Amino acid sequence: MAIHEILEVPDPRLKTVSTPVTEFDDELKTLVSDMFDTMYDASGIGLAAIQVGVPKRVLVIDLQPEDEDAEPEECNHGGHSHVHYPTKKEPRVFVNPVILDPAEELASYQEGCLSVPDIFADVDRPATCRVQYQDLEGETHEEDMEGLMATCIQHEMDHLEGILFIDHLSRLKRSMALKKLKKLREAA
Template identity: 40%
Template sequence: MFPDRRLSAVAVPVTAFDDELRRLALDLVDTLRAAPGIGITAGHVGVPLRVVVLELPDDPEPSLYINPEVVWVSEETQRHAEGSVSMPGATEEIERPAKLRLRFQDLDGTVHEEEAQGLRAVCHQHEIDQLDGIFWLQRLSRLKRERVVKRYEKLGRAVPR
């Protein structure tokens, strides 16, 4: 939970596509649903690997992204409210590219590409930031960041620093 310093850790690439990775993926889905949220990284459960699970409202099932990387973004931007499963109840609008192309691997290590826009593009960028050690608050101005943290602390959910 915020402000745990592990939320700023840079995740390392997955190199072993094995049963342990499959167990981690299932654990992330369960944790995401319990949170509840729409996106989670392995870092949120203390595992510093480049693994992301998204479960968006219109998805028939969760999507797993291993070693995701953005390979293209549009010049067009969009603003969307963001938050974190590690900081429940705290949100703020962030501006990001509206569309992107993503390269990632599946549980077998096969490489895929996917284009995304709207909420899915926001989620990919948000979670990849997390993998890169950039907690979503860092995308805000200092003033907005301080306001969000104060609102979060008033909710009584902040873990002592």
Template identity: 50%
Template sequence: MALLPIYTAPDPLLKTISKPVEKVDAEIRKLIDDMFETMYAAPGIGLAAIQVGVQKRLLVIDVVGKGQEGEEPQPLALINPEITWVSDHDATYEEGCLSVPEHYADVVRPAEVEVSYLDIDGKQQTLRADGLLSTCVQHEMDHLDGILFLDHISALKRNMILRKLLKQKKLAS
């Protein structure tokens, strides 16, 4: 396994639309392993392939996390995920993102979703999610369509955060 570089906003790659995974093979499974290792090391609870520079419709999630006391990790890889149902009621969560480091904002999303996806064996699965898992799935699926959580907040707040990130990138180089 290997740690992968995480792209940060305003990198234009994060605004691209990811392509479907053609075949679930050893290469995709290795990418999934590397993505889990990268996500846990960051540390984060979700990571889309585009965030590590791979333009594939693939994401990994573990809302329990690695090494939380008394909790076993619950890694979940979703390949070519599609939302098939959303609830009528909404939920607000303070979201952060490994591609938007150290910035957080309240985002309103459907409280529950149902998602159809392929698992690591290439088998069709369905996931019904609520709470943090629902928010995380929607957040990571947004990445596959070139959408950041910043796109769900006011233009004023979004532009302030992007300017800070740009400034940090310039200082780092």
């Protein structure tokens, strides 16, 4: 169990095209466990192995829906209290994922990225897609994805090709996003 540093732009390793996983061993299981720890620590919903400096075709995703069966917890932040419903962890692992049959219909989501902190922008992607992937044992699966899961898996799979979500923006919007990120870093 380890939390790794998440690479941030302009780290050139983020432009690396990741290589397929061929060994489904304890090293892979440790990598995936560390990726979940790192993602949860950063409050993310998805992470590609290259974001922690490992150029392998591995993704972890957890959209963490609110758990309707959970007991509400009372939180007290800065003098005001409110009821908080804990989220349910639904960790998903995708090894060597491939998109099959992306929809022609596009959906727009406001995306962010742990490698591009505090920057958010609307990105259009296929609204649905079928994904073929392997699990930690090397078994192959196919699954239809829609909604936020379709967006998230496409975003994470872009990382495997060395593509960041800001690469989908116009030159002007990308330039503005990078300037904003630079100002945020200078202020910190």
